[in-house]
Amino acid sequence: MERMPARAVPAIAVVTGVPTVLAPGSVVAQVAYTAGFCAVVVLAWLAVRASTGPARLPHALIAGALTTWLTGDLLYLLLDWTLGGLGDVSAADGLWVLGYPLLAAGLLVTVRRQAPGRLREAALDGLAMATVVGTLFWQFMILPAFRDNALSPAVVVTAFYPFGDVLLFATGAMLVFAPGGRRGPLRTLLAALTITFLADVFLSVSPAWLADLGVDRLDAVLLLANGLFAAALWHPGMRDGTPVAADAERLHPARVVFLGVALLALPALAVTRITDDAIGRSTLLTAMVLLTVIILVRFTLVVREQERARSALAHRATHDDLTGLINRQDLHARLAAALDRGDDVLVHFLDLDGFKAINDRYGHAAGDFVLTEVARRLRLQARTGDTVARLGGDEFVVVTDSAVDAAAMAHRLRAAVGAPMPFDGHDLHVDVSVGHARVGPQYTTSDDLLAAADTEMYREKAGHRSRRRDAVAPLG
Known part of the structure; x- marks a missing residue:
């Protein structure tokens, strides 16, 4: 197990997820899915056991998130078997929601170890994108639920899932924007985050479209994402946690595209007048103010960094590198x-x-x-x-x-x-x-x-x- 191939973990998830795709809701599909998820979680904890030093904490947080989601699945099956007709929410939702911050914390610690002291810009860019995505989720997913339904525990609990997705989106943005964020293990984590985010959004906004397809089929997709999370823990680059060299940082094209979309999305939402009510307008205004502040802080940091770089170049042009004396x-x-x-x-x-x-x-x-x-x-x-x-x-x-x-x-x-x-x-x-x-x-x-x-x-x-x-x- 010390040399567990990273590709074997998602392979297990794919094989055990096939029955869920072919016969969703069947006993065979449920047994295969549960067995596959248990195997993924066990392999994740074995990776934690094999890790040493600072790598153990982020590994444990990621494995803990997978364990929390698995426990939620098992609790839901138990409650459904004993009580039946659980409705829209149950005690399992608390465990499913808890998995989001645990996973985000593990990923953030991982990125911080990969690029220590160089995450300020990535954090600001991720926060800018999360502000836009959070606003869109609020306008099109959360507010309609509150408008169309009486305030109830089911409505409140359901609202937590979009916030969990926003947290995962912000974490994924940091993975993309951080120095070295596209290396082997982090690419695997980014793929898992993307699959999880898209599957959650698809489940939230398109229940009518999935009526004939079968919502249960998406469990196989989420199982694959969980397998990728566990696979990343076995990657050598994830286990040694070697920091990325400072000169490895480059302007990623996704940074320009994402920030451009962030700048255009909220004004476009205001022009469409979709949010033409007091709560919608106030939320949009708050988001635009927050986004403006983030961008101004980001701009100020860039200008100051350029000033420091110019000052350093000017000093090196006139001073000896070793002694600091005039050259x-x-x-x-x-x-x-x-x-x-x-x-x-x-x-x-x-x-x-x-x-x-x-x-x-x-x-x-x-x-x-x-x-x-x-x-x-x-x-x-x-x-x-x-x-x-x-x-x-x-x-x-x-x-x-x-x-x-x-x-x-x-x-x-x-x-x-x-x-x-x-x-x-x-x-x-x-x-x-x-x-x-x-x-x-x-x-x-x-x-x-x-x-x-x-x-x-x-x-x-x-x-x-x-x-x-x-x-x-x-x-x-």
């Missing part, structure tokens, strides 16, 4: 602007000594840590108005006012960078060579200014190497 391109732009304005600035060109040895000995993670830590320390040494940039590799630039004492600033920078850097139980050390260049008439471009500071830096680095060689030379 080479923006540094040249700032220096060029300073030269054009005639600003007096002092460029400090820094190159790390010993960085390659850290990379080679401790790995690139340690190297990245050193670069980010150096960037942080350079920011602390900079004053308001100073510019700290990373040119690339282990080269940094600090631009200050020309009045700053170059030697004193170099000493501060060396002391800050040269302090130990604790990393993974090790104290990492790097030194830094610093070169300077002040703005002057000999520098006409930012390249000239940086090249001059770079040259001074290499002179200092050469001096460090010479002193190290002298320090280790043998005494003669």
Whole structure:
């Protein structure tokens, strides 16, 4: 049972549903249907038992919904056998209605696990569509029942079924709109939801059309839908619950079509004047206001997301990804602007000594840590108005006012960078060579200014190497 084929579950539902299609209402059909439904529920709970971790909760909710519907069927058979003539509603209706929120809760938890933190847009789109469908159900299914019949428990209980269908519709919309919502197991769940929703609607709005066909035949359709729900629980993608990558989200065509229908449906309903009474008009107005609010919230979220994306792109265009410092391109732009304005600035060109040895000995993670830590320390040494940039590799630039004492600033920078850097139980050390260049008439471009500071830096680095060689030379 650990490797139960997902396709075997709906196959069982199809086989056991055949008698219901061929001989609805017969004892054979009832026995086959009940046996098939019991098998589906047992297989669903076996899938729950085989699941582990966070996947168990949504599996249990879905299996619980199927169990609730099966219990309602068995209770109805028992009451009909013992009492007979149950009428339009019975105690079994309470169990059938309870299955809708249980199923919806299981599906919502499943979708949330598939796309954690990325369901806001899908939830709003699903709510918009559910508002339209709920309004249509209210106008054409619930209100007529209240108008044509005296208020009774049967009328009230019957009204709960359309609300359950609206809940399933909203859940199905989230399955479609959520990132990764069309993957294998979720496609199976969406197919089961679609079959259940259409069968319920068909049963609710077309009793006269089904008089000759036999309403009981639709039990086979619902049994197939329940088999698909149970089959999804055995799907490997459902059992591991691996979240969908963030880049998997795309604008699904159904989103545009569904939202377009949502925007047109309620105004079209108002124009037809089908709801030309106080309750109908007030309900329609409330739904239109709610839909408008949902769409405005959705629009605001889209605009803010675009603003954040543009801001992030603008930041990445001018900043180094690793350290967050100004990058080479923006540094040249700032220096060029300073030269054009005639600003007096002092460029400090820094190159790390010993960085390659850290990379080679401790790995690139340690190297990245050193670069980010150096960037942080350079920011602390900079004053308001100073510019700290990373040119690339282990080269940094600090631009200050020309009045700053170059030697004193170099000493501060060396002391800050040269302090130990604790990393993974090790104290990492790097030194830094610093070169300077002040703005002057000999520098006409930012390249000239940086090249001059770079040259001074290499002179200092050469001096460090010479002193190290002298320090280790043998005494003669």
